[in-house]
Amino acid sequence: MTSHFDPPIVGIGASAGGVKALQSFFEALPDEPNAAFVVVVHLDPEARSQLADILATRTAMPVVQVEDTEKLESNRVYVIAPNSRLVIADHTISAVPFDEPRSNRAPIDLFFRSLAEKRNEGHAYAIILTGAGADGAIGVKSLKESGGIVLVQDPGEAEYPSMPRSAIAAEVADFVLPVGGLAKQLVELLKDGKQESSAIGQDDDEEMLRRILGHLRVRIGHDFSLYKRATILRRIARRIQVTRKESLADYYTFLRENAEEAQALFTDFLISVTTFFRDPHAFDILSKDVIPQLFEGNETARSIRVWVPGCATGEEAYTIGILLLEEAARRDLRPEIQVFGSDLDAGALTIAREGRFPATIEADVSEDRLRRFFQREGDHYRVRRELRDIVLFASHSLLRDPPFSRVDIVSCRNLLIYLDRELQHQVCNTFHYALNPGGFLFLGASESADQPAGLFRSVDRDARIYRSVSAGAEKRPAFPVLLGPRQLPERGPAVPSAPSFSTGAGDSALHRQMLERIAPPSMLVDENLRAIHLSENAGHFLHLSGGPVSVDATEMVRVTL
Structure with missing residues (x-):
């Protein structure tokens, strides 16, 4: 919740043509919109900025250029200073030096990321105005994940439409309007936010x-x-x-x-935010201590398989693909490498498959890696074929669909934090089933695989890397319980308890109980592929030939072209 000391924050990003758009925007605002405004633009680091003075002529709110640390106050405008980036902390905004070289700086993205990290419980708004390049496209995703609202200038009105188009392409824009419409919409949102x-x-x-x-x-x-x-x-x-x-x-x-x-x-x-090499230290540990083990004794053609559930737009899957290809090159080996990225979000998977990302990934990917694994296309980078060919994306529900199997690494970062304890336990069981004995589980900074006990042991607790505990010689883990479609009761808990099948039931009874939950025609077979029981409609797919009756499932199935 917001308070007197914690006003709503409106972050505004602009680049080329931005001064004119900012003047129009602030002219359209009331004298007291009841929010703190932070303006981040691309400035010449060697020149003195006049932006604060210019905006002060277009608004009744005080306008200050942030040189050090300022207390955040409502109805006040804070403007970035040359050669610095802005960081939000508790009730304050500070100017700090850039860590990146000038050519790789993305001050708008960096500010929106900072705002997202500090404003999980407050109201936050991101506005993208005219500008060349793609700065802001990644940061607005972080802000929206934390509950913020994203407004973008109509590219048809923008003097330089590249920045607005990149933000829209990220599929997180809540409103796309001309500058005057953005100001009006923001005022309405701020009024509604008080009632939230x-x-x-x-x-x-x-x-x-x-x-x-x-x-x-x-x-x-x-x-x-x-x-x-x-x-x-x-x-x-x-x-x-x-x-x-x-x-x-x-x-x-x-x-x-x-x-x-x-x-x-x-x-x-x-909505889930993923970036290349998110938490660099954790990926360093994965690269140095885990991935080399996958190549040990792998002079044969054995494949290396990785599953990235909840992959969103694919950055994490491509990151692990990069680390695998780098290790293969160091060893001069060419095992078959397969990285499977899965998610429920069809729009995110489309972006992942395209493998085209804003140029602001320069803040997260080294120059060497950009040169080897990406090709520059205007304001974006596209994944090169060597990397693209080893990463496959699929629509998949971690909770309802059968998992991928026999994988060496499961990388599922910052997904468990959204699930309650019961689902976390179920997902850990799914991962244990999917992994080869001794396979690795890579989680997010706030996640753990300590429960259920006995499935994983910690390899590096700080990096959240775990190793699967073998279920025993030659024994695969039990297939995990999946949450199938359910009917919603009129009253009572939103989710009924998972179905339990009587262990004393015969094969036929067990099959009928399972068919209450699973619709397609099916055949129950034993370990020798002998048919034990058929569902009601399975006969349409079977045929019986003349001669002795056989219950061999492979002989009973009808051949179709």
Whole structure:
């Protein structure tokens, strides 16, 4: 929640043509919009900036250039100084030196990332105005993940449309409007933001939340009821503000009456930020202590397989692909390398498959790696074929679909933090099943695989790297329980308990119970591929030839072209 000492923060990013757009924007604002404004533009590090003086003529709010550290106050404008970047801390904004060389600086992205990290409980807004390049496209994703709202200038109006187009291509823009429309929309959002705390917190909220999640499950087919409540409420609160509703009940009515809103809410739930080499220290440990082990004794043609569930737009999958190719080159080996990235978000997977990223990845990827694994295309970098060929992307639900199997590494970073303890345990069981004995699990900085006990042992606790504990000689781990589609009850808990099948039931009874949950025609076979039981419609796919009756499944299946 915001407070007197913690005003809403509006971050504004602009580059070429930005001065004119900023003047128009601040002219269109009221004298007291009740927010703190932070303006980040690309400045010549060697020249004195006149931006604060220029904007001061277009707004009644005080305008200050941030030279050191300033207290954040409402109805005040803070402007970046030359040769520095801006960082948000508790109730303050500070100017700090750049870590990157001048050619790789992305001050807008860096500020939005800082704002996202510090504003998880407050109101934050990102505005992208005219500019060349793609600065801001990555940062706005971070801000939206933390519950912020993203507004972008209409590229058709922008003097230089590259920055707005890059932000829109990231598929996180909530509003795309001319500059005057952005100012008007922001004022309305700021007014609605004051009411957000009262929109959630009423006595009937649990019932409304259950209905919202139930409607989403029916419309989309995915169950978010066991995701962490705080995350779910934050994402719903964001949609309440974007759609300008006053309560969960009002939003539920809007959700039922507007089919496209279910997809919008689903997309918001799936928002996850991924960057190349996120948490560089952890990837250094993975590169030095884990990946070389995959190549030990691998002079044969044995493949190396990696699974990256929740891959979003693919940066993490490509990062691990880079590390594998680098190790293969060092050893002059060419084992078959396969990196599987999976996610539910079709839009994110489209970006991942295209392998085209804003040029601001220069802040996260070294020059050597950019040169070897990427090709510059204007304001973007495209993954080269050597890397692209080893990374495959697929639509996949970690909670409902059968997992990938026999993999050497599962890299699932910053996904478990969104799940409650029960689902975390289920996912860890899934990972244990997917990994080869002794395979590695790579988690995010705030995640752990210590529970359920006995599945993994810690390799490097700081880097969150674990190793699968073998289930025994020649014994594969038990197949994990999956959450299949379910009917929503009229009352009671949002998610029924997982189905339990009687261990004393015969094969036929067990098969019938399973078919209550699984629709396709099926055949139950034993370890020798002998048919034991058929589902009701399986006969359409079978044929019996003349002569002695055989129960060999391979002979019974009808051959089709």
